[in-house]
Each structure stands twice: as structure tokens, then as C-alpha cells.
Amino acid sequence: MDELSKKFLIGLVLTMAIIVILPIYAIRENKRHTAAAERYTEAAVERGAITFAQACASCHGIQGGGKIESTTFIGFPLNPEFREKAGLVIKLTEGDSYVIDQDESRKVIHRGRIGGDPTNTLSAAEKKLTVPNLNMPAWGVEDGGSLKEFTIEDVVALLQHWNQEAVDDALEHLPADQLAGLRAQAAAGKNR
Numbered sequence: 001m002d003e004l005s006k007k008f009l010i011g012l013v014l015t016m017a018i019i020v021i022l023p024i025y026a027i028r029e030n031k032r033h034t035a036a037a038e039r040y041t042e043a044a045v046e047r048g049a050i051t052f053a054q055a056c057a058s059c060h061g062i063q064g065g066g067k068i069e070s071t072t073f074i075g076f077p078l079n080p081e082f083r084e085k086a087g088l089v090i091k092l093t094e095g096d097s098y099v100i101d102q103d104e105s106r107k108v109i110h111r112g113r114i115g116g117d118p119t120n121t122l123s124a125a126e127k128k129l130t131v132p133n134l135n136m137p138a139w140g141v142e143d144g145g146s147l148k149e150f151t152i153e154d155v156v157a158l159l160q161h162w163n164q165e166a167v168d169d170a171l172e173h174l175p176a177d178q179l180a181g182l183r184a185q186a187a188a189g190k191n192r
Contacts, residue, residue: 064079110152111143115135
């Protein structure tokens, strides 16, 4: 076999190897990418749970049930279990996470919400849960609050993929007196 034939044969073998290996790599890369996205979402939900425990639980409840969880909480229910009890629309996806309007959630967390329904945009179920003249404060730094954009994104991830276990873990890391106060508040107006 002459030198040119050897080079041609080596080139052909390498080309065939690439043709076989590339699809295998593509399949594995897709699985790796999916797993990485799931890990990222899980981490964002855990960070969101920490922020929820620190900044949101005093109004929205230690289980995210708001006024449905206990009459002493003044916020809307965020946990899908309580949203369903309140008659608020819930749409489940394949991953057992419920669909929320992420843009609306971001906007409300950033800018806050005026109590009642001054723009007449709430559903009948939402109107039952509103407290007239009681406003949700703005939490975005740009709007005078203390939460940066990435922290708000983590809270939105929690709202999209509610994980009560992560919220419970975050609550356990609060100062003892704050946690005791939240638990007492929840027990005081428990809806049965």
C-alpha cells in the first residue's frame, strides 16, 4: 500500500469515527444540559426560599398560604395548594409545577402592589383576598426596596416551583424569636 492510500484510509477511519461519536456526544450533552438546568433551578428555588422566609413569610405565611393559611397573614396565597383552596387559577405542567405569570410576579415584587383593586384587573377569587388600602411594599432596589434583581429572580423561581421543604429549611435558619413569632402568628388565625 502506498503512502497516499494509507493517508486516505486513516482519513476515512477518522471520519467514520467522528460520524459515530458525534451523535453519541450530542445525546449525552443534551442530558448533561438538562441536568445542569435542573440543578440551577433547584438552587434558585432554595435561595428563593431563604429570601421568602426572611422577607415574605410575615405577610404570605410560613407555608405560603397567605390569608388562606391563617387570618393573621395579609398576603395572597403563593403556595399552589393554598391558591387552589382559594379558587385561584392553577395550571399544572408535566413537572408538577404550576404556571404563574413570571413577568407579573417580578413587577409586583419590584414595585409592590396597591391594596384593593384600583385597576379592576383582579379575578373574583383574588378580590375576596384583597385588603383595601393595604399595600405590598416595593422590594426592588430600583424602587426603594432591598432586593436585587438576582434575588427577585430566585423568589420568582420559588413561586414557579414551590418547594415547602426548602421553605421549612429556610425558616429553621431564622433567628429563634422571629421564627417563634411567625409560628405564633400562623397559629393565632389558623383557618381550619
